[in-house]
Amino acid sequence: MNPTSSSAVRVKVELGPRSYPVLLGDGLLEGLGPLLREQGMTQTNAFVLTNAQVGALYFERLEAVLRGAGFTRVVRHELPNTEEAKNWEEFTKVCSAMLEAFPDAGAVPLVFLLGGGVVGDLGGFAAGVFRRGVPFVQIPTTLLAAVDSSVGGKVAVNFGGVKNIMGIFNQPRLVVCDLGLLRTLSDRELRSGISEVIKYGAVCSRALFEQLEGDGARNLDRLLAREPAALIDIAAQCVRLKAAVVAQDEFDKKGIRNVLNFGHTVGHALELSADYALTHGEAIAVGMMAATRLAAALGMVPRDFAPRLQSLLERAGLPLSHRDAPGLFERIERTMQLDKKFREGRNVFVLPTGIGQWQQREDVPWDTVHAAVRSVLV
Ligand SMILES: NC(=O)c1ccc[n+]([C@@H]2O[C@H](COP(=O)([O-])OP(=O)(O)OC[C@H]3O[C@@H](n4cnc5c(N)ncnc54)[C@H](O)[C@@H]3O)[C@@H](O)[C@H]2O)c1
Numbered sequence: 001m002n003p004t005s006s007s008a009v010r011v012k013v014e015l016g017p018r019s020y021p022v023l024l025g026d027g028l029l030e031g032l033g034p035l036l037r038e039q040g041m042t043q044t045n046a047f048v049l050t051n052a053q054v055g056a057l058y059f060e061r062l063e064a065v066l067r068g069a070g071f072t073r074v075v076r077h078e079l080p081n082t083e084e085a086k087n088w089e090e091f092t093k094v095c096s097a098m099l100e101a102f103p104d105a106g107a108v109p110l111v112f113l114l115g116g117g118v119v120g121d122l123g124g125f126a127a128g129v130f131r132r133g134v135p136f137v138q139i140p141t142t143l144l145a146a147v148d149s150s151v152g153g154k155v156a157v158n159f160g161g162v163k164n165i166m167g168i169f170n171q172p173r174l175v176v177c178d179l180g181l182l183r184t185l186s187d188r189e190l191r192s193g194i195s196e197v198i199k200y201g202a203v204c205s206r207a208l209f210e211q212l213e214g215d216g217a218r219n220l221d222r223l224l225a226r227e228p229a230a231l232i233d234i235a236a237q238c239v240r241l242k243a244a245v246v247a248q249d250e251f252d253k254k255g256i257r258n259v260l261n262f263g264h265t266v267g268h269a270l271e272l273s274a275d276y277a278l279t280h281g282e283a284i285a286v287g288m289m290a291a292t293r294l295a296a297a298l299g300m301v302p303r304d305f306a307p308r309l310q311s312l313l314e315r316a317g318l319p320l321s322h323r324d325a326p327g328l329f330e331r332i333e334r335t336m337q338l339d340k341k342f343r344e345g346r347n348v349f350v351l352p353t354g355i356g357q358w359q360q361r362e363d364v365p366w367d368t369v370h371a372a373v374r375s376v377l378v
């Protein structure tokens with residue numbers, strides 16, 4: 001399909017000189033060459049970071065597209081397939097591979113990040129520090145990366161038991177979401193992305209939340225069935241919401257960008273403490289339930305919020321709780337205190353105050369936090 005065909009959607013992330021387009025559609029990969037040139041990217045060297053699974057599926061297609069667009073060198077580097085790959089050691093291996101392949105300052109590569117959030121986060125960080133920054137293009141291959149991690153320029157690796165603690169802000173030049181690539185994604189990973197979609201609805205957009213709820217949840221079923229029109233429509237709404245937040249608070253200094261952390265204070269801690277038994281989206285689903293209980297305990301949220309959120313998460317096949325295990329609560333508590341937003345002895349919580357609305361709170365008493373965390377460990 002031609003990327004300029006009517007079913008493709010273009011969203012601009014407005015960041016002055018760092019602005020860039022996000023393209024969403026089915027079959028966009030084949031049209032990547034003209035898009036790059038249209039965006040002024042004239043390089044002929046490419047460094048493609050992917051992982052073993054995604055590389056086996058899509059590297060050759062991407063390579064053929066790049067060669068067709070005039071790239072004379074296309075270097076491939078792969079990460080391991082899981083979240084545990086998002087670490088300092090893999091990051092330095094990527095830096096070594098870039099330096100080894102492109103030692104000449106006159107032959108700087110354009111970096112392509114072909115994969116999910118792990119490839120995008122680690123690769124965006126490496127692209128930002130190699131030679132003080134080389135341009136990069138995000139080609140998200142998971143729903144989660146398409147709706148969230150590939151847009152906004154937060155790139156990082158996990159370190160010292162803390163999620164995303166080593167990182168920078170580094171915006172891509174272009175994001176190409178070929179949602180056709182999601183056909184090979186497992187149902188579990190698709191649901192993980194839907195968790196972030198529900199997050200956007202729950203705290204950023206009543207319209208999106210109600211669209212997901214509506215029509216006997218047929219909209220969710222259409223997403224789960226990977227119907228291209230549904231994927232493009234919903235993903236584009238999420239990207240527009242994210243672009244608006246990022247445009248107002250690119251460097252996370254004004255508190256506005258915190259909205260995207262709904263469910264993440266407990267979710268991140270659970271993701272790490274449960275030794276990655278949950279995907280990121282699953283951990284965030286449980287984290288959203290914990291944050292909702294917290295908001296309810298503080299009398300901040302109308303009574304119907306929790307059952308509506310719960311019902312959407314259940315319909316999407318996402319967990320509402322996680323099985324308790326000896327020492328798990330204590331590990332979560334310790335990890336929450338290592339959260340990158342932990343300051344002056346308090347966690348920052350993004351709490352819902354109604355569908356599509358939120359408030360940040362830093363003054364939540366520990367016993368209230370404990371009760372909310374315990375409530376999601378069963
Ligand atoms: N930077 C941000 O703003 C931001 C936002 C949200 C999440 N994140 C980060 O994103 C990460 C999670 O991203 P994710 O959910 O994409 O996980 P992921 O990158 O680990 O991908 C999930 C799995 O899906 C497989 N996969 C990817 N694309 C596939 C495809 N098309 N077909 C078949 N298999 C495929 C991968 O091999 C992997 O095993 C977390 O580290 C999280 O912290 C970052």
Ligand SMILES: [Zn+2]
Binds near residue numbers: 148196264284
């Ligand atoms: Zn997330």
